[in-house]
Amino acid sequence: MNLAGELVLSRNQLLQTIGSDDLRNAETVGQRIDLITSELQEAIMLTRMQPxxxxxxxxxxxxxxxxxxxxxxxxxxxxxxxxxxxxxxxxxxxxxxxxxxxxxxxxxxxxxxxxxxxxxxxxxxxxxxxxxxxxxxxxxxxxxxxxxxxxxxxxxxxxxxxxxxxxxxxxxxxxxxxxxxxxxxxxxxxxxxxxxxxxxxxxxxxxxxxxxxxxxxxxxxxxxxxxxxxxxLTLAIIPCQIIETGGERYAIPQVNLEELLRIPAGQVKERVERVGDAEVVRLRGNLLPLIRLADVIGIQRTYYDPESNEAKPDRREQISDRRGRNSPLFNTENDVQKRESQKDGSAVRSVLDRRFSASSALNIVVVSTGAMKYGLIVDRLQDSEEIVIKPLGRHLQQCKGYAGATIMGDGRIALILDVSNLARMANLTSLDGSDRAAEVAQAAEEAIKAKKDKQSLLIFKSSEEEQFGVPLNQVERIEKIKRSDIEDLGGKRVMKYRGGSLSLICVDDVAMVQPLADHENLLVIVFNIAKRAVGLLAIGPIDALEIAADIDDTTLSQTGIMGSTIIDQQTTMLVNVFEMVQTLFPQWFEEQETFDFEAIEEGEPPTILIAEDSKFFRNQVKGYMTEVGYNVIEGEDGMEAWNLLQENGDKISMLVTDIEMPNMNGFELTQRIRASEQFKDLPIIALTTLASAEDIEMGKSVGVNEYHIKLDKERLMVSVHDYMKKIH
Structure with a gap:
């Protein structure tokens, strides 16, 4: 009550002062009101506080x-x-x-x-x-x-x-x-x-x-x-750092604030680095990802010009496009004269170009959210203030980058930034496993909903233009080499590798594609085929992607290329490494175990039933089987396979099934077979693109004999031959 009385007295004083031109007295009254308001706020807050x-x-x-x-x-x-x-x-x-x-x-x-x-x-x-x-x-x-x-x-x-x-x-x-x-x-x-x-x-x-x-x-x-x-301590009033971007003010809660960083123009070049498409700043030995606030919230990039005291458009593409006083422009008078007499007559940029001025310094607010830390690039840093949070209206609730709004001292509104959502909007790779896992879980769910197989591919290039993919599960390792490491001996390419020689192949050795790019730095993707290591030469960039396997097996199919798919608007050819090695080194396969068809008395090769909804994978597996002499019957889903099994029961020696299929999936099909008196002992191999431990457990519990990764021809065929020998 005392404070409320004091407040009334101060208000009367303020009204009186406004009427006169006594500025000095107005300042005293302002300070008095500030003090009373703070005490009143504290007293009211204490009434809300509980132990x-x-x-x-x-x-x-x-x-x-x-x-x-x-x-x-x-x-x-x-x-x-x-x-x-x-x-x-x-x-x-x-x-x-x-x-x-x-x-x-x-x-x-x-x-x-x-x-x-x-x-x-x-x-x-x-x-x-x-x-x-x-x-x-x-x-x-x-x-x-x-x-x-x-x-x-x-x-x-x-x-x-x-x-x-x-x-x-x-x-x-x-x-x-x-x-x-x-x-x-x-x-x-x-x-x-x-x-x-x-x-x-x-x-x-x-x-x-x-x-x-x-x-x-x-x-x-x-x-x-x-x-x-x-x-x-309280949700009503929070301390914030006020920043400015694009002429507008924003508030960042101090809870999320780690530190404020200012990098002078002369140091930007060495402190800011590019990693892939992302820009990072080196801070005490660690790399900190950078986000431009203007880009994330979708406003024009600006910079603050202290001379005119206003925000001006920023046309620099990259953060590091700033120069300090040690710029080559300042080298010698001679250099400057040379530049002044430019042949094309274009104007030489002033030595007082804004890229050397104080306004080119980078203002970075280092914020953290959970286990994640990043730098937010802003135009200006202002004071820290205690602000009252006002929730955003219902029609603005979908604006993910903002946690609320506040009214500043001059009556204008400042939005409060939500630092964790800003990171998501900027597609920042989260260091917090839970975020990453949640996204992965969502993607996995979508793929299951779409009833499509997911295939993990390693994406690489051989020439500058053409993009290739190879199933990631077949890759043993990736080595970086120099072109000088490759030796041409006896008409074959080899390199020293782990105390021995590694045979090297290129996609263009077999397929009609552009030759390997003439780069000094190359990559060797190492595979293990026919119990030997072989290296596929490639150039970067490389990436590992999980795609819904929607593969075209006709348009670009040829020796060494099993099909193509579109990844990020670019046609990607799928390399058949097994076929390439078979074409280039047929002698490697002579010692391999195969099924002895001559030993069959009836003279009729065994029949294998394939249940697979993807035409591409069905044709691949059928090709593996028919190539060595087996008969194949194919079904497009579990239901069709079950019907085919009942029609041709006596002939079929084995089932090779996909897991994810419409009408009846691989688990349901296996359960039905194991429950039937006639087929309960039929060998069943399940094929999958990504076998999780849970799938394998589920498969074993319903009666799957073995699990194999799709497109891993070698392991699949060894397993098929083994089962056939036991049966026949």
Missing amino acids: IGNVFNKFPRVVRDLSKKLGKSIDLTIVGKDVELDKTIIEAINDPLTHLVRNSVDHGIEMPDERKKSGKSETGLVILKAYHEAGQVVIEISDDGKGLDGDALANSAVNKGLLTAEQIQAMSEKEKINLIFLPGFSTAKEVTDVSGRGVGMDVVKTNLDQLGGHVDIISEIGVGTTISIKLP
């Missing part, structure tokens, strides 16, 4: 009941009950905290006998701790249990089809642990009322993200896990 103990107090009972139910012995220690938080945040974190504490008790702490074996005390310890740090509240849930096993999480993600094995290999331990935030992810062996329902850490993360909070997991196997949550 976090209100939430913490229920956990001793939760832990006691749950540990009794699970047969575990657990102590709970609570630290920092007096830490205060905004009432709305206290209410919102209740459920996520309960979930995390239950997780520590259920998944974290081991059973007493297990703890005893590993040298720990039989009673587990869970610590719930809250404290203030840098204007935020940190809540930590620690346990001294078994810790999170990143590899086990990664395998579980692969089994559930959320990630591929290749992606797992590229992940750090931290990223693997962050996979726990994936939707529907659970490592529980069985579903109980405590865990295993698939409603897990993703819900916790979503709830905390909505509060502007941040979750971090630190875990060590056998030692324990600490989950740290950072939360703002």
Whole structure:
């Protein structure tokens, strides 16, 4: 009430001052109002603040009941009950905290006998701790249990089809642990009322993200896990850094702010580097991805000119297109004269070109969101301010880059940036495994919906114009070599490789395509065919892609080329390495095991049934079989294959089936065959483009004898011959 009275007095003073021209008095009144408003804000905020103990107090009972139910012995220690938080945040974190504490008790702490074996005390310890740090509240849930096993999480993600094995290999331990935030992810062996329902850490993360909070997991196997949550003190008022781009002001919450970076024009060239299409800045030995704010939010690029005090259009394509005082333009008077007498009569750019002026310095706001950090390039950095968040109207809710808006002191609106969504809009490769995995899971889902096979391809070039692909599962490794490493001996290309000689081939040795480009730096893609290593010469860039296998096997098909597909608007020819090697080195295949057709008394070769919905793959597999003398019957889906099997039951010696097929998939077909008295012993080989561990388990459980990757002719045929020998 006192403050409200003071505010009324100050308002009267202000009105009086506005009427006169007494500027000095107006300044004093302004300071007085500022002081009273701050105190009033603080007093009102305190009424909303509540101790976090209100939430913490229920956990001793939760832990006691749950540990009794699970047969575990657990102590709970609570630290920092007096830490205060905004009432709305206290209410919102209740459920996520309960979930995390239950997780520590259920998944974290081991059973007493297990703890005893590993040298720990039989009673587990869970610590719930809250404290203030840098204007935020940190809540930590620690346990001294078994810790999170990143590899086990990664395998579980692969089994559930959320990630591929290749992606797992590229992940750090931290990223693997962050996979726990994936939707529907659970490592529980069985579903109980405590865990295993698939409603897990993703819900916790979503709830905390909505509060502007941040979750971090630190875990060590056998030692324990600490989950740290950072939360703002209040949701109503947040400290922000005000920046300017394109003449407009934006606010970046200080929660996401790591540091502010200014790179002088003279250092831009050496500090900013290009990696592929992305630009990165070298910051204390690490590479930090850069995003231009103007590009992401779709406004014209500008730069701030301090002389005219206004934003001007920025026509530089690349960030590094700036020069410092050590530019060649400043070398000698002679050089300058030479430039002045340019033959084409074009005007020489002034030495005071803006690229050398202070305005060419780069202003970078280094922001972080989750495990990810990047630099946001802006025109100007302004003050930091405490702002009141106003939500965006319903018709603006789909603008993903903004978290809300605020009204600035001059009455204009500034939008508050959402740094995690800006990164997604800029297609920044997320360091947070959960983001990447979620996208992969979505792509996998879409491919399954489309009922199309996915094929992992390694994309490369041989000449500058033509693009080639080869199934990634066939590639052993990729080596970078110089042209001088290649030797021509006895009419053959070879190079030294791992203490021996590696035979080198080019696509144009067999196929009618353009010759290998005359580059000094080459790539050798190493394959293992007929138990020998062979290298395919290529040039970059190389890329590994997963495509829905929509392959044309007629238009460009020839020796060494099995078909073509369109990737990123470019026709890509699929190389048949097996056929190339067979054409160039037929003697390699002489020692290989094959089926002895002469040993068959009836004189009729065995018949193989192929069930495959893709014409391309069906023709490939049929070609492998007929080439060595087997009879082939083909069905376009599981249902058709089942009907063919019933019609030709006595003749068919083996089934080779795809998994993903319309009408009846490979698993259903196998189940039906194993349930039938007549065909229950028929050998079944399943073909797939990407066999996940979960698929293989499922296949074994329904009765698939073996799994093979499509287009891996060698392994498939060895397996077929083995089964045929056993039967006949």
